[in-house]
Amino acid sequence: MRAVVTGAGGFVGRWLVRHLEEAGDQVVAFDRDLDVTDGGALRQVLADLTPEAVYHLAAQSHVGRSWEEPVEVLRVNCLGTASVLDACRRLASPPRVLVVSSGEVYGAVPAERQPIEEDEPLRPLTPYAASKAAAEAVALQAHRGYGLPVVVARPFNHVGPGQSTAFVVPALAARIVTARARGERTVAVGNLEARRDMTDVRDVVRAYRLLVRRGEPGAVYNVCRGEARTVAEVAERLVALAGADVVLEVDPALVRPVEVPALVGDPSRLVAATGWQPRYELDETLQAVLAEAAAEAPTP
Numbered sequence: 001m002r003a004v005v006t007g008a009g010g011f012v013g014r015w016l017v018r019h020l021e022e023a024g025d026q027v028v029a030f031d032r033d034l035d036v037t038d039g040g041a042l043r044q045v046l047a048d049l050t051p052e053a054v055y056h057l058a059a060q061s062h063v064g065r066s067w068e069e070p071v072e073v074l075r076v077n078c079l080g081t082a083s084v085l086d087a088c089r090r091l092a093s094p095p096r097v098l099v100v101s102s103g104e105v106y107g108a109v110p111a112e113r114q115p116i117e118e119d120e121p122l123r124p125l126t127p128y129a130a131s132k133a134a135a136e137a138v139a140l141q142a143h144r145g146y147g148l149p150v151v152v153a154r155p156f157n158h159v160g161p162g163q164s165t166a167f168v169v170p171a172l173a174a175r176i177v178t179a180r181a182r183g184e185r186t187v188a189v190g191n192l193e194a195r196r197d198m199t200d201v202r203d204v205v206r207a208y209r210l211l212v213r214r215g216e217p218g219a220v221y222n223v224c225r226g227e228a229r230t231v232a233e234v235a236e237r238l239v240a241l242a243g244a245d246v247v248l249e250v251d252p253a254l255v256r257p258v259e260v261p262a263l264v265g266d267p268s269r270l271v272a273a274t275g276w277q278p279r280y281e282l283d284e285t286l287q288a289v290l291a292e293a294a295a296e297a298p299t300p
Contacts, residue, residue, distance in 0.1 A: 007058030036080035042087035070127035077131035085142040099139040103156035104129035115266035143218040151215035156224035160201035173293040180244040190254035192232035195262040200280035210274035224265035
């Protein structure tokens with residue numbers, strides 16, 4: 001299958017390109033070399049490549065940072081998606097398109113309605129989540145209005161080697177490894193009570209390819225494990241796996257202005273459509289993240 005990946009230089013994009021190539025797909029990867037808000041450039045590029053599948057990952061993806069740059073986040077995440085879809089629908093043979101949204105679009109869902117199903121109303125709490133909800137609306141309109149074969153993925157938290165320390169798990173791993181190396185006794189953390197559904201990035205990208213091949217156009221799919229973990233649990237596992245003798249200490253500067261207390265998804269629709277099952281357990285993922293943190297840690 002001839003596939004185009006936008007946002008291919010990002011954390012998930014790099015793993016996706018690797019997975020597609022290992023599966024035998026012909027992949028053209030774009031990152032900062034292609035502005036997804038430039039409709040003219042997109043139309044020319046896709047007309048030249050005639051892809052059979054487009055994986056649209058390009059986005060401003062840091063939830064905390066979206067509070068500082070809400071207009072830019074909306075421009076890239078919503079208008080960029082609209083430009084990609086417009087370029088795809090104008091092709092003589094439109095490709096199947098996967099638009100990657102986020103479980104953050106659900107917002108704060110009461111505990112009695114979790115794990116969250118795809119029909120749950122969207123109540124985005126952050127500028128990032130609002131931009132993804134808007135991108136979903138554009139994607140589903142492209143299917144309903146133009147017949148473009150679009151599938152929307154709503155991944156919940158995903159982790160693994162290669163993720164920026166701007167995100168919680170690699171940030172915790174880096175602080176723990178550094179504290180251990182320097183003989184420090186405390187590690188700064190943010191909100192430890194938040195509960196998240198965490199999936200290894202290598203499992204996430206398998207789900208993306210399966211959705212392109214087997215997902216129903218116009219449908220939305222959660223990509224998640226369906227299991228809740230508190231940040232405290234994850235931090236304690238990282239400490240244990242690292243063999244560090246440290247105490248976790250909440251730093252108010254690391255606490256976001258608005259935090260969804262719990263976000264756990266139901267992957268039943270994904271499993272029914274594709275047969276997907278996660279292969280990596282949390283400890284395997286955390287060990288890989290710690291190994292990378294140790295390799296990059298500064299010499300004490």
